Amino acid sequence: MDFQTILSLSLQSALGPTAVIYALAAIGLNVHFGYTGLLNFGQAGFMMVAGYALVSFPIVLGLSLWLGALAGLLLTVVLALLLGVPTLRLRADYLAIVTIAAAEIIRQSIGAATLSDTFGGQDGLTGFIEPFRALNPYTGSIGIPGLVTWSAFDFWVMTVGWVLVAISCVVIWLLMRSPWGRVLKSIREDEDAVRSLGKNVYSYKMQALMLGGLFGALAGFITALRSASIGPSFFATDVTFFAYTVLLIGGAARVLGPVAGSIIFWFLISGLGIFFAQATGGADPLIPASIMTSTQASLMRFIFLGLGLMLLMIFRPQGIFGDRRELAIDAR
Amino acid sequence: MHVGLTRIAALFAAFFVAVVVLSGSAQAAVPSVSAGGSAECALPEATDDDSISILVRICDRRDEPQTPVEGVTTIVEDSSGQVVGEGTTGADGTAIVDLPGTAIDNLGQSFTVRIDEQSLPEDTQPEVLERTVAINLDSDQSVTFPIGAAEGAGSGIGVQAAQLFVGGIVFSVLLAMAALGLSMIFGTTGLTNFSHGELVTFGALAAFAVDQLPGAIRVGGINITVAVAVVAAFVLSGVFGWVNDAGLWRPLRRRGTGVIAMMIVSIGLSIFLRNVYQYLAGAQSRNYSQFSATQPWEIGPILLTPKELIVALVGMAMLVAVTSLLQFTRLGKATRSVADNPALSSATGINVERVINLVWIGGAALAGLAGALLGLTQGFDYQIGFKLLLLIFAATVLGGLGTIWGAIVGAFIIGLLTELSTLLVPAEFKFVSALLVLIIVLLIRPQGLLGRAQRVG
Amino acid sequence: MPAEQTTAAAGDTPGNGSRADSTAAREALNQVDHRPGSAKPDPIVVADNVTRQFGGLTAVDVEHVEIQRGVITALIGPNGAGKTTFFNVLTGFDKPQSGTWSFNGRPLSGVPAYQVARMGMVRTFQLTKVLAKLHVVENMRLGATGQSGERFLSALLQRWGGQERQITDKADKLLERFLLDKKRNDFAGSLSGGQRKLLEMARALMADPELVMLDEPMAGVNPALKQSLLGHVKSLRDEGRTVLFVEHDMDMVRDISDWVIVMAQGTIVAEGPPDSVMANKSVIDAYLGSHHDQDLSEDVEEEIIAAAEAEIAGTTKTEERK
Ligand SMILES: Nc1ncnc2c1ncn2[C@@H]1O[C@H](COP(=O)(O)OP(=O)(O)OP(=O)(O)O)[C@@H](O)[C@H]1O
Numbered sequence A: 001m002d003f004q005t006i007l008s009l010s011l012q013s014a015l016g017p018t019a020v021i022y023a024l025a026a027i028g029l030n031v032h033f034g035y036t037g038l039l040n041f042g043q044a045g046f047m048m049v050a051g052y053a054l055v056s057f058p059i060v061l062g063l064s065l066w067l068g069a070l071a072g073l074l075l076t077v078v079l080a081l082l083l084g085v086p087t088l089r090l091r092a093d094y095l096a097i098v099t100i101a102a103a104e105i106i107r108q109s110i111g112a113a114t115l116s117d118t119f120g121g122q123d124g125l126t127g128f129i130e131p132f133r134a135l136n137p138y139t140g141s142i143g144i145p146g147l148v149t150w151s152a153f154d155f156w157v158m159t160v161g162w163v164l165v166a167i168s169c170v171v172i173w174l175l176m177r178s179p180w181g182r183v184l185k186s187i188r189e190d191e192d193a194v195r196s197l198g199k200n201v202y203s204y205k206m207q208a209l210m211l212g213g214l215f216g217a218l219a220g221f222i223t224a225l226r227s228a229s230i231g232p233s234f235f236a237t238d239v240t241f242f243a244y245t246v247l248l249i250g251g252a253a254r255v256l257g258p259v260a261g262s263i264i265f266w267f268l269i270s271g272l273g274i275f276f277a278q279a280t281g282g283a284d285p286l287i288p289a290s291i292m293t294s295t296q297a298s299l300m301r302f303i304f305l306g307l308g309l310m311l312l313m314i315f316r317p318q319g320i321f322g323d324r325r326e327l328a329i330d331a332r
Numbered sequence B: 001m002h003v004g005l006t007r008i009a010a011l012f013a014a015f016f017v018a019v020v021v022l023s024g025s026a027q028a029a030v031p032s033v034s035a036g037g038s039a040e041c042a043l044p045e046a047t048d049d050d051s052i053s054i055l056v057r058i059c060d061r062r063d064e065p066q067t068p069v070e071g072v073t074t075i076v077e078d079s080s081g082q083v084v085g086e087g088t089t090g091a092d093g094t095a096i097v098d099l100p101g102t103a104i105d106n107l108g109q110s111f112t113v114r115i116d117e118q119s120l121p122e123d124t125q126p127e128v129l130e131r132t133v134a135i136n137l138d139s140d141q142s143v144t145f146p147i148g149a150a151e152g153a154g155s156g157i158g159v160q161a162a163q164l165f166v167g168g169i170v171f172s173v174l175l176a177m178a179a180l181g182l183s184m185i186f187g188t189t190g191l192t193n194f195s196h197g198e199l200v201t202f203g204a205l206a207a208f209a210v211d212q213l214p215g216a217i218r219v220g221g222i223n224i225t226v227a228v229a230v231v232a233a234f235v236l237s238g239v240f241g242w243v244n245d246a247g248l249w250r251p252l253r254r255r256g257t258g259v260i261a262m263m264i265v266s267i268g269l270s271i272f273l274r275n276v277y278q279y280l281a282g283a284q285s286r287n288y289s290q291f292s293a294t295q296p297w298e299i300g301p302i303l304l305t306p307k308e309l310i311v312a313l314v315g316m317a318m319l320v321a322v323t324s325l326l327q328f329t330r331l332g333k334a335t336r337s338v339a340d341n342p343a344l345s346s347a348t349g350i351n352v353e354r355v356i357n358l359v360w361i362g363g364a365a366l367a368g369l370a371g372a373l374l375g376l377t378q379g380f381d382y383q384i385g386f387k388l389l390l391l392i393f394a395a396t397v398l399g400g401l402g403t404i405w406g407a408i409v410g411a412f413i414i415g416l417l418t419e420l421s422t423l424l425v426p427a428e429f430k431f432v433s434a435l436l437v438l439i440i441v442l443l444i445r446p447q448g449l450l451g452r453a454q455r456v457g
Numbered sequence C: 001m002p003a004e005q006t007t008a009a010a011g012d013t014p015g016n017g018s019r020a021d022s023t024a025a026r027e028a029l030n031q032v033d034h035r036p037g038s039a040k041p042d043p044i045v046v047a048d049n050v051t052r053q054f055g056g057l058t059a060v061d062v063e064h065v066e067i068q069r070g071v072i073t074a075l076i077g078p079n080g081a082g083k084t085t086f087f088n089v090l091t092g093f094d095k096p097q098s099g100t101w102s103f104n105g106r107p108l109s110g111v112p113a114y115q116v117a118r119m120g121m122v123r124t125f126q127l128t129k130v131l132a133k134l135h136v137v138e139n140m141r142l143g144a145t146g147q148s149g150e151r152f153l154s155a156l157l158q159r160w161g162g163q164e165r166q167i168t169d170k171a172d173k174l175l176e177r178f179l180l181d182k183k184r185n186d187f188a189g190s191l192s193g194g195q196r197k198l199l200e201m202a203r204a205l206m207a208d209p210e211l212v213m214l215d216e217p218m219a220g221v222n223p224a225l226k227q228s229l230l231g232h233v234k235s236l237r238d239e240g241r242t243v244l245f246v247e248h249d250m251d252m253v254r255d256i257s258d259w260v261i262v263m264a265q266g267t268i269v270a271e272g273p274p275d276s277v278m279a280n281k282s283v284i285d286a287y288l289g290s291h292h293d294q295d296l297s298e299d300v301e302e303e304i305i306a307a308a309e310a311e312i313a314g315t316t317k318t319e320e321r322k
């Protein structure tokens, strides 16, 4: 067992591009669920639309990648509108099911073989990264030698990503201390009360859906950029579930909750992954293959993840840093 | 609860209207410029020259995978009706028609591609005779014409529909069993159970485990191992439901955990169980020992395998049994009353916890049976339930979460829709069309078809 | 009785002008007929042919009703009479099958609830709806209307500090008046049932409503506090607001209301000043019970219980019909 490697690789992923993606996605969910109480289970759909818009501009339309980013943001707003109209009047549980269905509709449609001419079917699209790579100021590998390092490209993605996360957090902080944020939180508590005080609940929910979707869009961009490719499998339902786990670890309705949550989540997930990989790998594995093969070992982190999500929700629904009295969810 | 027959009939009528409307729009929505993945009826290679070509592909969709159709004449006309090119499909089912002029000339124009009906093989009929292609890109455009069997020639669209309808019924029955369990659990506990799919998978896995035990069970020379396995799966799933409730949900209810928190717990449970299943059973798709494809019966033009018939009958019997149980027995009445108002039921002397526990046992047993039977008809893997979950949700929400008849009606609508939609849209869109219908219905009736609106104030 | 009321409310009344108005409005009621659906000299709310059915049950079937401006009107009636449902319809929280109704002459059918509230018709709920995870003072601030900081851009650009201070001042004054100032920085979820009622009423007043609609404001409020609440409600009228409230507490109804409307099984069965309505035979039969003035002695109690049981049996039948 090589704990040095485990620590190093865990840190690498806890601060790396993947953590950025989930932090951004969870910031969006925090607006939806943490502050407004909207159970959006379709965040992967927002990410996907934005990511594909970004990529399609250069690949399909032959236009600039940066225009694609703009289009991605616009399209997420449109998607929020389209999704919001039928769903925002629904009960919380209906909303959850419909948004999950909508995300799946988007995923299966974009990934369909019928449209593979345009979107590349299950294989997705590649070959758009050059304009982004060209701006990379770093070379070699960067980090703290001996503890944790990243490739220059990863570090470039991280730089952009964490800057976006920081800006997002400031925006959230400004908004949620304002009367606008107060209306959102009140809607989470009891929307009829808010309505009876003359606030257009529907419009606020729509604004929240759009805003949270925009953070999802940023997550979608980073998803495409960090792997220099995009495909439907990047946006499975589990992505949304993981983002919820991230949000709940850090604490819903806290500005920095999603950021802390994402770092902790990916530290633990990669740590567990590497631990079990090491424990089952090599000539004389720690855990004999009759109990656990290395394929089975790769499942262990998800087994722990599921278990962790349950225990977290049951015993610490306010998250690691949350205050139980301010709990956004009725968990008691 | 007292849903008149007329109301159900009206719902079905509405459903058929919905199918027609949806199919019309779905067809319009399928882009005429399309390309497919199957190697058998392959996408033609783009021509490597300056001009734009239209690549026509003709596929016979009676076969699965689709096969190319040779010797069909295709004609390309410009927007004024002038013929600009012609071609005949080769052995790969494709024809390449070069458009006159350079790419720039044709950009922004649209062309109509027609196929000559006379040149089609005898017993076939095209589903579309012409498609319009807009040239927006400086690259070749491909157009696909699916060809079906000629009507009256044995399996026209009507027969196809009938065949799909039969398949849809079998699927709907299984979906209804799963949906009924979900809806009953929701009705009595308020839990939107995201791990319900894992109850379905559990049934499939349990049946498989029993099936794989060494030796075969025979009665009078007939091997009934699979039948025993399915029954065992039903029973084991009930036990699993009890374990779920007693081990997790009842303690959570005692703590007064909110419904949204419970929903998130169920997501955790779903991820946990799914990976445990994969840990135990692996990722590959599996079949039961007696899965072997039996010779189908021909009932008129429709094919039905004995296996499908048995599955449908068992499922139907189960649905009838459960609904009559709920409708007529004391326990059933208690269940419905708990679903209506737990506090009041408890005040009137109903043991609410006992009822909920029984609902969990029954709901899980139903879901597990659905899983085992589904595994019997089409094989299974560790995700079978998870993949089904969205359709189960769609069915229950469509009918109105928590209502028993709603779950069944919803399941039949969704089940038939997924199958029948393949008449009009590629099979890969069948889930999409079902989910779209869900969203459209909720747009009109936010509480679901048979659900009741909530009280304010 | 009117004279008494003015003095009781004198503690925190605004200018004399509005007080004169409210007295005039009350005096105008003297001319009004004591029959269901009678026309008022200066109605703020007028409803016609409003019906609301739930399945086979007709919860509201109001032919015509007018609410006089500037006075306190009580809406009473047995459980399930349709009072809350009628409130819901008037305030846009529920849609009736038919009917028209207007506020200040502006028709309200199809107007969403939040716009009704913005027009100056603010209601509270029978089952309180406080925002549990927000502080009491935040609950109050939410009630204020026309906040620029509730618009996205102003919120992002932080252009709301000044207005927020004004709103907070106003909130603090109201909290003091409703004896909630000590709870100012507690979570609203920690309040007791009665305190929630108070908070909800105070919050509704943050919106400066023209018409305040209170659904059972006194339910669960202790007697001492009830007294001071009565004073508050009267002072609302003396500020020139109109009050419409639902209440089962007959002492309160008798004490503060200028006009009483009685509903039973969805329809309006009687109207008039409190004394005349409470003497009305059909009201006593349908609602008050013949012993409503007496203390319960044992035999009377039995009688009432028997009557109540018969009643319950009746309602279960209607329930089942659904
Ligand atoms: N959403 C609903 N669905 C079905 N029935 C309803 C609904 N809301 C109200 N009802 C029925 O309408 C009738 C009137 O109810 P409502 O709440 O208006 O009575 P109420 O006069 O306010 O009674 P209380 O004095 O007990 O508050 C009752 O019989 C009730 O059961």
Ligand SMILES: [Mg+2]
Binding pocket: C083, C084, C085, C126
């Ligand atoms: Mg009421």
